[in-house]
Amino acid sequence: MHPIDRPRRLRSHPTLRNLVQETRFNTRSLVYPLFIREGTGIRQEIPSLPGQFHYSPDTVLEGVDAATQHGVFSFLLFGIPKHKDPEGSSAWAADGAVQTSIKIIKKRFPYVLLITDVCLCEYTSHGHCGALCQDSHGNVTVDNDATLPRIARTALSHAQAGADLVAPSDMMDGRIQAIRQLLDQERFENTPIMSYAVKYASAFYGPFRDAAGSAPGQGDRKGYQMDWHNRREALREARLDRQEGADILIVKPALAYLDVVSDLANQSDVPVAAYSVSGEYAMIKSAAKAGLIDEYNLIRETATCVYRAGADILISYYAPEIGEAIQKGELG
Ligand code: PBG
Numbered sequence: 001m002h003p004i005d006r007p008r009r010l011r012s013h014p015t016l017r018n019l020v021q022e023t024r025f026n027t028r029s030l031v032y033p034l035f036i037r038e039g040t041g042i043r044q045e046i047p048s049l050p051g052q053f054h055y056s057p058d059t060v061l062e063g064v065d066a067a068t069q070h071g072v073f074s075f076l077l078f079g080i081p082k083h084k085d086p087e088g089s090s091a092w093a094a095d096g097a098v099q100t101s102i103k104i105i106k107k108r109f110p111y112v113l114l115i116t117d118v119c120l121c122e123y124t125s126h127g128h129c130g131a132l133c134q135d136s137h138g139n140v141t142v143d144n145d146a147t148l149p150r151i152a153r154t155a156l157s158h159a160q161a162g163a164d165l166v167a168p169s170d171m172m173d174g175r176i177q178a179i180r181q182l183l184d185q186e187r188f189e190n191t192p193i194m195s196y197a198v199k200y201a202s203a204f205y206g207p208f209r210d211a212a213g214s215a216p217g218q219g220d221r222k223g224y225q226m227d228w229h230n231r232r233e234a235l236r237e238a239r240l241d242r243q244e245g246a247d248i249l250i251v252k253p254a255l256a257y258l259d260v261v262s263d264l265a266n267q268s269d270v271p272v273a274a275y276s277v278s279g280e281y282a283m284i285k286s287a288a289k290a291g292l293i294d295e296y297n298l299i300r301e302t303a304t305c306v307y308r309a310g311a312d313i314l315i316s317y318y319a320p321e322i323g324e325a326i327q328k329g330e331l332g
Pocket of ligand 1: 117129214279
């Protein structure tokens with residue numbers, strides 16, 4: 001017996017495989033996260049994220065420059081302040097690390113796109129993403145509605161500094177509406193909101209919290225970030241954020257949540273981004289260091305899988321490496 005249909009026929013030649021490959025992408029859909037610490041002259045490798053650096057506003061151009069060499073022109077900026085307090089008031093300081101860096105980067109690279117992470121957890125002394133309060137049972141919890149004006153104010157300070165897009169990652173209910181209203185009121189009606197609409201309470205954020213000094217002192221984020229048992233709820237979060245005016249939706253983390261990326265990509269009427277987070281990067285790095293896996297091939301495979309699931313945009317600490325592989329014609 002001979003099979004009539006043979007899928008192997010289309011796999012018989014490398015150029016034929018390229019011809020029929022179903023997933024294609026390019027460097028223009030990559031976003032590279034950068035960590036900026038308040039201060040000067042800082043260029044320190046981050047222990048929990050080998051290969052990633054803490055910069056200060058005066059050195060961050062180095063990180064931007066390196067990525068642009070590989071065709072990456074979009075950046076996601078995270079700030080690490082000197083001063084933390086219960087309110088997280090450094091988050092909206094006009095001379096904060098993010099606000100200052102935006103001006104410096106824009107002056108040297110006017111064509112790059114700067115997206116800012118809008119959250120309070122790096123700025124609060126307790127490490128939670130919002131203001132704390134006591135609920136009616138006396139339990140300490142994050143006060144949703146008291147947090148909204150602070151989140152909106154932080155987003156506005158980024159827009160005023162020249163951010164192209166703001167990306168709220170706090171997961172408070174109603175924050176997109178609060179940000180949209182304040183931005184519009186202050187004549188930033190054309191600044192898009194890239195919402196972390198679907199953000200799970202994930203252990204994959206561990207290395208980031210070391211890098212950003214943002215681990216909650218007590219408790220966890222399960223009271224505001226999503227439960228990883230839930231898939232349908234992602235559509236609810238996405239719908240609410242769309243109704244409130246979100247322009248781009250982020251799913252986070254990426255690799256363990258590709259079912260959710262796929263659901264959203266199938267239903268969304270706006271672009272969908274997947275954020276391949278710190279733990280995903282750190283796992284590949286450390287397995288490669290231990291000689292257990294081939295880092296280059298795993299970078300190519302995992303990036304492709306995110307696009308195959310339907311993501312339009314990939315946020316990744318490997319963005320420069322992905323860009324380089326695409327430039328070499330070995331990916332995309
Ligand atoms: C801030 C924020 C976090 C990440 C992005 N924005 C951490 C968190 O929610 O604890 C995680 C990014 C990563 O792990 O790479 N709220």
